[in-house]
Amino acid sequence: xxxxxxxxxxxxxxxxxxxxxxxxxxxxxxxxxxxxxxxxxxxxxxxxxxxxxxxxxxxxxxxxxxxxxxxxxxxxxxxxxxxxxxxxxxxxxxxxxxxxxxxxxxxxxxxxxx
Amino acid sequence: xxxxxxxxxxxxxxxxxxxxxxxxxxxxxxxxxxxxxxxxxxxxxxxxxxxxxxxxxxxxxxxxxxxxxxxxxxxxxxxxxxxxxxxxxxxxxxxxxxxxxxxxxxxxxxxx
Numbered sequence: 001x002x003x004x005x006x007x008x009x010x011x012x013x014x015x016x017x018x019x020x021x022x023x024x025x026x027x028x029x030x031x032x033x034x035x036x037x038x039x040x041x042x043x044x045x046x047x048x049x050x051x052x053x054x055x056x057x058x059x060x061x062x063x064x065x066x067x068x069x070x071x072x073x074x075x076x077x078x079x080x081x082x083x084x085x086x087x088x089x090x091x092x093x094x095x096x097x098x099x100x101x102x103x104x105x106x107x108x109x110x111x112x113x114x
Numbered sequence: 115x116x117x118x119x120x121x122x123x124x125x126x127x128x129x130x131x132x133x134x135x136x137x138x139x140x141x142x143x144x145x146x147x148x149x150x151x152x153x154x155x156x157x158x159x160x161x162x163x164x165x166x167x168x169x170x171x172x173x174x175x176x177x178x179x180x181x182x183x184x185x186x187x188x189x190x191x192x193x194x195x196x197x198x199x200x201x202x203x204x205x206x207x208x209x210x211x212x213x214x215x216x217x218x219x220x221x222x223x224x225x226x
Binding site for chain 1: 118123146148150155156157158159160163203207212213214215216217218219
C-alpha cells in the first residue's frame with residue numbers, strides 16, 4: 001500500500017458508456033497526476049493538478065475529463081471511449097517537500113473498452 | 115522536448131548475477147534522473163534517483179551512474195534475487211518543475 005488508492009482496479013466498458021476512475025491520497029501531497037500505461041510504450045502523462053488547479057493537459061482527447069475537487073481526490077471521467085483507450089491508468093501524487101518529481105503511484109485502474 | 119531511450123527491453127539473468135539497464139536522454143538541461151520498479155499488479159515505485167551534481171549513487175545492491183557529457187545513465191543491480199524480477203523504468207526531467215519523461219521500460223527476469 002503506497003498511500004495512493006485507485007478504484008476501481010478493473011473496469012470494462014462499452015464505447016457508449018460513461019464511467020469514472022477515482023484516486024485518493026492521504027499523504028498530504030499537493031500535486032496529483034493521471035498517467036496512461038500501454039504495452040510497449042512509455043508512461044504517458046495526461047493531466048497534472050497542483051493545489052486543485054490543472055497545470056498540465058498533454059493534448060488529451062476531450063473524451064477524458066479530469067476533476068480535482070480537493071488536493072486529496074482526483075477523478076478521471078470517461079465517455080465515448082475507443083478500444084485503443086484500453087490501458088492501465090495510473091494516478092500519482094507528489095509533494096514539494098520531497099521534490100516535485102518524486103512521484104508516489106497508485107496500483108492503477110485496468111480499463112478495457114469493448 | 116525531452117526524449118528518453120531505454121535498453122534493453124527485456125533482460126534475463128541468473129540469480130546472483132548482476133543486471134545493468136541503460137538510458138539515454140536528449141535534453142542537456144535535464145538534471146534529475148529517477149528509476150522506478152513496477153511489480154506485477156502494482157504501480158511503479160521509486161527505488162533510486164540521482165541528480166546531475168553527482169556521478170554515482172548507491173543504495174545496498176542497487177546503484178545508478180550518470181554521464182552528463184554522454185547524456186546517459188544506468189541502473190546496476192548486483193547479486194540479483196528472484197524478487198528483483200519486475201519492470202524497471204528510467205525517467206528524466208529538469209529540476210522539479212517539469213514533468214518526468216519516462217523510458218519504455220525493461221522487463222527483468224531473475225532465474226533461480
